Amino acid sequence: MDKNNxxxxxxxxxxxxxxxxxQINPDVxxxxxxxxxxxxxxxxxxxxxxxxxxxxxxxxxxxxxxxxATIGASAASARAITATxxxxxxxxxxxxxxxxGLRLPILMCVSSRALSAPLNIHGEHGDxxxxxxxxxxxxxxxxxxxxxxxxIIALKLSESIDLPVMSIxxxxxxxxxxxxxxxxxxxxxxxxxxxxKAEKSLLDFNSPVTFGALALQNSYFDFKLDQEEAIEKAxxxxxxxxxxxxxxxxxxxxxxxxxxxxxxxxxxxxxxxTAGTAKxxxxxxxxxxxxxxxxxxxLYRPFPYREIGREIAHVRKIAVLDRAISIGAYPPLYQDIxxxxxxxxxxxxxxxxxxxxxGGRDTLQKDIEKVFKDxxxxxxxxxxxxxx
Amino acid sequence: MNKDLTKKLAPGHATCAxxxxxxxxxxxxxxxxxxxxxxxxxxxxxxxxxxxxxxSWKVPYIHSAxxxxxxxxxxxxxxxxxxxxxxxxxxxxKIVAFGGDGGTYDIGLQALSGALExxxxxxxxxxxxxxxxxxxxxxxxxxxxxxxxxxxPAGSDSFGKSKQRKDLMEIVKAHNxxxxxxxxxxxxSDLKKKAKKALKTPGPSFLLVLQPCTNLWKFPTSQYVNIGxxxxxxxxxxxxxxxxxxxxxxxxxxxxxxxEEFLKTQGRFKHLFVPKNKSVIADIQKTVNENFxxxxxxxxxx
Amino acid sequence: MExxxxxxHSIKNSSKTGDxxxxxxxxxISKCIGCGICVSYCPEAAIELKNKKxxxxxxxxxxxxxxxxxxxxxCASVCPxxxxxxxx
Numbered sequence: 079m080d081k082n083n084x085x086x087x088x089x090x091x092x093x094x095x096x097x098x099x100x101q102i103n104p105d106v107x108x109x110x111x112x113x114x115x116x117x118x119x120x121x122x123x124x125x126x127x128x129x130x131x132x133x134x135x136x137x138x139x140x141x142x143x144x145x146x147a148t149i150g151a152s153a154a155s156a157r158a159i160t161a162t163x164x165x166x167x168x169x170x171x172x173x174x175x176x177x178x179g180l181r182l183p184i185l186m187c188v189s190s191r192a193l194s195a196p197l198n199i200h201g202e203h204g205d206x207x208x209x210x211x212x213x214x215x216x217x218x219x220x221x222x223x224x225x226x227x228x229x230i231i232a233l234k235l236s237e238s239i240d241l242p243v244m245s246i247x248x249x250x251x252x253x254x255x256x257x258x259x260x261x262x263x264x265x266x267x268x269x270x271x272x273x274x275k276a277e278k279s280l281l282d283f284n285s286p287v288t289f290g291a292l293a294l295q296n297s298y299f300d301f302k303l304d305q306e307e308a309i310e311k312a313x314x315x316x317x318x319x320x321x322x323x324x325x326x327x328x329x330x331x332x333x334x335x336x337x338x339x340x341x342x343x344x345x346x347x348x349x350x351x352t353a354g355t356a357k358x359x360x361x362x363x364x365x366x367x368x369x370x371x372x373x374x375x376x377l378y379r380p381f382p383y384r385e386i387g388r389e390i391a392h393v394r395k396i397a398v399l400d401r402a403i404s405i406g407a408y409p410p411l412y413q414d415i416x417x418x419x420x421x422x423x424x425x426x427x428x429x430x431x432x433x434x435x436x437g438g439r440d441t442l443q444k445d446i447e448k449v450f451k452d453x454x455x456x457x458x459x460x461x462x463x464x465x466x
Numbered sequence: 467m468n469k470d471l472t473k474k475l476a477p478g479h480a481t482c483a484x485x486x487x488x489x490x491x492x493x494x495x496x497x498x499x500x501x502x503x504x505x506x507x508x509x510x511x512x513x514x515x516x517x518x519x520x521x522s523w524k525v526p527y528i529h530s531a532x533x534x535x536x537x538x539x540x541x542x543x544x545x546x547x548x549x550x551x552x553x554x555x556x557x558x559x560k561i562v563a564f565g566g567d568g569g570t571y572d573i574g575l576q577a578l579s580g581a582l583e584x585x586x587x588x589x590x591x592x593x594x595x596x597x598x599x600x601x602x603x604x605x606x607x608x609x610x611x612x613x614x615x616x617x618x619p620a621g622s623d624s625f626g627k628s629k630q631r632k633d634l635m636e637i638v639k640a641h642n643x644x645x646x647x648x649x650x651x652x653x654x655s656d657l658k659k660k661a662k663k664a665l666k667t668p669g670p671s672f673l674l675v676l677q678p679c680t681n682l683w684k685f686p687t688s689q690y691v692n693i694g695x696x697x698x699x700x701x702x703x704x705x706x707x708x709x710x711x712x713x714x715x716x717x718x719x720x721x722x723x724x725x726e727e728f729l730k731t732q733g734r735f736k737h738l739f740v741p742k743n744k745s746v747i748a749d750i751q752k753t754v755n756e757n758f759x760x761x762x763x764x765x766x767x768x
Numbered sequence: 769m770e771x772x773x774x775x776x777h778s779i780k781n782s783s784k785t786g787d788x789x790x791x792x793x794x795x796x797i798s799k800c801i802g803c804g805i806c807v808s809y810c811p812e813a814a815i816e817l818k819n820k821k822x823x824x825x826x827x828x829x830x831x832x833x834x835x836x837x838x839x840x841x842x843c844a845s846v847c848p849x850x851x852x853x854x855x856x
Contacts, residue, residue, distance in 0.1 A: 105548035108541055132551055134544040139580030143537035146577065149530050150505065150541025156548055158541065176530055181772030240771065278774045280526040280542060281555060283501040288521035290512075290529030291773045297518050301773050467833050471813040477836040478782025481811060484840035488811045518773055520781040654808050680840075688841030688854075691809050 084327075085261040091225045091252035092117030094259050095161070095187045095245070098229035100125050101267040104185070105156035108136040108147035112166040113199045114249040115189045119161055141166035145173035152182040153289050155276035159184065159233070163249055164191035164205040171209055177242045178213030178305060180289055183274065184242035185233045186214070190350075191249035192437045200438020201249035203350060207402040207410045213305055215243040215312045216379040218349040220335075222247075222257035227331060228376070230267060231319050237274055238315050241308055248351035248401070250438060266326040309380045316377055333377035333385060338364060342371025344453040345390060347415050348399035349375045352434065352441045356399075359446040370450050381414050387422030390415075395453040397430045399465075408462065409433055428458040434465035441465055472524075474502065479522040480514040484687030486651040486677040486694065487511050490593050493654050494562060494673070495525065497661035501559040503542055504528070507535035507569030510600040511593065526559070533573035535563040536581035536590055543586040560665055561588035567608030568598040571632050575607075582641035582670045589664045589671045592634070593651075595679040603682035607632045610702075611753065612746045613734050615682075620737035625746045630753065638672045639708050646672040647707040652694025656705055656716055663707075676703045684733025696728040701758040712768035715761060722758075725751045785812065789839030791854040795830050799851035802828035806843035806852065812836045815843060 089097065095118045099107070109119045125131050138144045144160045151158035162170065167188065177184050190206050192198040206216060217232055219225040225247040232245040247253055278287050293301055313333060320331040337357050339345060346356055353374040363370045373390055375382075390396060396419075400409035407413075412431040419427050432449055434441045445465040452458065467477050474495040481487055487510060495502055504527045506512045512529045515522040530538045539561050549555035565574050570592040578590060597615050598604040605615040605627055613627045620626040638646050645667040647660040657675060664671035676697055678690045685693055697703040700723045705716040726747055729735040738746050797820055807815045807830060814833040819826055830852075832843070844852040 105552070106541060106544040108544065132548070134548040134551075136540055136544045136584065138537065138540070139576060139583070143534060143540070143577050143580055146530055146534035146537035147541030147544065150528060150538035151545040151548075152541075153528050154503070154542045154545035154549075156545035158545070172531060173534075179772065180530070180774070277771070280503050280528060281546070281549070281559070282526065283559065285776065286524060286526040288516055288523050288527045288529075288775050288777070289772070290527075291516040291518040291521060291775055292513055293518040293773055297769070297773075300769055304769060304771070467836055468807060468810075468813045468816045470816075471807070475813075476777060476779055476782065477812040477814060477833075478779065478785055480783075480785075483788060483811070483838035484842055485811050488813065489809055492813060493808075516775075519770075519775060520783075521775045521777050522782060524777050686841070688845040691842060691846050 084263070087259050087261060088256050089222060089259045090117060090254050090256050091222045091247045092189065092254065093121050094222045094226040095229050095247070096121035096125065097261060098226045099159065100131055101264055102157070102230065102233050102271060103131045104133050104159045106134045106136065106148070106151035106158040108138050108144045108151065108160055110138050110141045110144045110162070110166060112163050114191060114201070114253045115161050115163045115166070115187070117253060118187055118189065141169040142173060145170035145177065148184055149173060149177050149180065149182060152184050153180065153280050155274065155279035155281055157274050159186065161187035163189045164193055167205045167209060168193065171212070174209055174212035174214060179301065181240040181308065182242060183236035183240055185229070185236055186242065186244045187229060188244050188246045189249045189253040190246050198437040201251045202436050202438065203402040206244060206246050210379055210410060213241070213309060214379065215241060215309065217243065217245055218376055218378055219245065219247045219252065220351060220353045220374060221252060222255070222259050223329070224331070225252055226259055226261070227323065227327065227329060230270070231316070231323055231331065234271055234319055235312065235316055238319070239308055239311050241312065251351040262327050270323065270326055312380050313377065313382055331376065333382050335374040335376065336389065337372040337374060339371035339373060339389070341369055342393060343369040344395050344450050345371045345373060345393045346397050346399055346446070346449060347373045347375065347390070347411065349378060349411065350401055352399070352401065355441060355443060356446050359443050359450070363447070363450060368450065383418045383421055386415065387418040387424070391419060391422040391424040394426060395428050395458060397432055397449045397453055399432045399434055399449070401435045403433050403436060430458045431462045432465055433462060439466060471496070474525045475515070476522045476524055478520065480517060481510065482681045484680040484690055486679070486690040487593050489654060490591070490651050490657065490675050490677060491564065493657050494591055494661040497658050498560055498665045503559045503561050505535045505539040505542060505561065505563040507565035507574055508532040509566035509569050511564055511566070513600055532569055534577045535565040535569060535574060537577040539563040539588045540581045540584065540586045543588055563588055563590045565590070565592055566599070567592060567594040567596060568606045571607035571634055579641065582638065582643055585669050587669060589673065591673045591675060593675050593677040595677045597682060599679050599682045608634065612738055612750055614737055615734070625743050626737065634674055635708070643670045643672065645709055648674045648703070648705060650676040650694050650698050650703055650705060652691045653698065653705060660707065682734065685731055689731070693728070693731050696723065696731060699723050700725045700728045701754050702728050704758060704761055706761060706765070713761065713764040714768065715765045725754050784835045785838050786835045789837060791839045791841060791856060793832055793837065793839065793841065793843050793852050794855050795832065796851045796853070797822045797829040799849050800829040801849055802830070803848060805846050805848065806830050809842050809846050811840060811842065812838060
């Protein structure tokens with residue numbers, strides 16, 4: 079224990095998320111195992127077996143049922159969470175817009191992984207990108223510390239805006255990698271989270287409500303706009319909660335992180351674990367007087383178009399690195415960044431698209447160096463490049 | 467409206483004139499004075515009772531998707547148990563899941579199986595109208611042999627459904643739950659007795675209730691009770707219970723009517739009454755006889 | 769609009785399904801024995817047993833709520849004494 083009552087341990091991302099869940103101590107967890115999420119739920123199951131948490135853990139028979147049970151529990155005013163990856167996430171895909179449309183606070187831990195076919199169990203962002211339209215808040219963590227912090231903040235965020243939230247870490251690269259983790263004390267986390275106060279609940283027997291109505295042509299459109307209005311609030315609410323969380327943790331989080339960006343001529347925009355590698359490359363290139371920088375995005379949905387546009391509109395040469403492929407189109411983050419810059423009214427930028435790390439393939443420092451070199455040498459076109 | 471019968475489900479819903487579903491819901495929910503929470507699969511019942519801004523439900527109710535009434539119910543059960551543990555809930559409600567045969571035999575079977583195996587405290591009621599009726603009469607795993615449906619129609623090359631329906635009671639029984647029963651909306655006092663027993667049973671229980679469908683079995687709107695009775699009088703749909711593995715037949719017709727009496731009342735079997743399909747009716751009769759014989763044997767050794 | 773389309777019951781929001789009818793059930797209270805069979809089977813729960821005077825006697829007979837009666841005819845078909853007739 080150090081003087082600020084923090085524990086410092088060496089943990090994997092999976093164990094770190096389980097630790098965050100221990101401090102959350104949700105009422106209900108409905109889960110189905112899938113690599114590389116399993117360490118989260120196994121660590122948590124052991125915590126339950128040892129009496130450290132009181133959660134009702136429902137070992138469902140499929141991910142579709144995991145999300146269905148989580149929805150039922152949340153509608154019954156319980157603090158309900160689940161966790162999954164890849165094929166599991168897509169198996170519950172039908173239920174994701176339902177959770178969001180019903181305005182249910184739900185936390186989902188995702189150890190993101192490639193999608194079949196071919197079958198691949200390793201890390202990338204293909205799975206979470208495939209469901210980015212589902213109306214869930216998506217927060218990407220770069221490392222084990224962020225995975226722990228963001229999982230706690232995500233829970234509180236979901237209850238503040240009555241929308242479900244995904245706390246995402248790269249499968250294997252973060253979930254199975256041991257890093258240094260600072261754990262806040264249980265009491266501070268408990269106070270930060272408070273209790274859930276459900277506005278509408280299945281447990282209200284005096285004033286019963288119906289969840290899941292049929293909305294015809296004359297009302298469906300308007301409900302979608304309500305949802306849109308609600309998710310936009312996540313930007314300010316997340317910022318607010320990060321500031322509150324900083325008071326108990328000493329760590330600052332936000333919708334994005336800038337690394338040596340202010341005077342950069344060449345900038346990489348990316349999310350997730352590989353941002354850590356990019357920071358190392360930036361440090362070494364800066365020593366060689368190269369003006370390079372990084373925009374590391376954390377809040378991916380709702381996408382902070384304006385905030386990002388403001389941040390990088392002045393940068394002439396930008397490379398967007400996606401850890402996902404959109405077969406037949408430009409990759410997701412690239413599309414969103416091009417949009418940001420277009421709406422910022424900036425026509426000065428040259429923006430290159432790179433795809434890296436699919437199917438768990440490692441991205442090395444020399445790959446990132448090549449990206450900065452391409453930017454410097456004007457090797458920018460509208461052809462997608464691949465760091466393979 | 468009848469104030470007593472509409473305490474939990476109000477009228478003004480969009481079920482077809484002459485639909486058998488409301489009587490099932492009222493009878494089941496009326497079999498307890500405890501608070502109830504309903505989990506409902508997509509289908510006739512759900513769509514007709516929850517058209518925004520109207521809901522006919524006067525009890526807490528959730529519809530989330532098609533194949534997951536049992537999974538959603540599992541989550542509600544877990545929530546109640548968790549909130550009882552941390553004293554945020556004094557007394558849990560009874561959880562009743564409703565699903566049609568489509569949402570139970572087919573797309574909902576996995577979730578039902580999981581929920582039964584995990585032993586959640588809930589009652590699952592399948593209102594069996596032997597097809598996907600809400601979407602216009604497509605065949606389901608519960609559609610009987612020889613029935614004409616939109617997706618397995620009768621024609622010059624076909625006599626309708628060519629395979630027997632699933633034996634859902636046996637599937638559910640294989641999960642070793644304490645109480646399950648086959649019932650029929652035409653026999654409401656029998657259904658009420660069974661619902662009372664089921665709701666008093668801890669853990670999971672299951673009711674399979676025949677619900678003749680005026681619209682897609684194709685018979686006049688006034689006939690659901692009469693046709694339902696014929697289903698049981700011909701042994702096509704026996705009334706029985708399985709309590710702790712013991713079979714009890716609730717009603718054995720002294721002189722069971724030939725199954726033809728049941729088939730001829732419905733447009734969905736009209737095509738069987740031509741010379742080339744006579745053998746299909748004979749097959750149906752043979753199966754009805756064999757199935758009832760098997761059931762009687764099971765009851766005898768119970 | 770309700771958040772998440774989560775709604776409470778109010779009978780004002782439902783249709784008066786009585787306007788679906790083209791045949792109307794009429795009860796001959798002199799024949800009605802108040803058995804209640806029609807009450808249980810009516811899909812709309814539109815029938816109640818009420819005390820009425822018939823032939824100088826008070827008896828419990830069925831009464832139909834025509835606001836919700838869809839005219840399906842189930843009541844007429846299950847009545848054991850044929851006290852209900854469907855009329856245009």
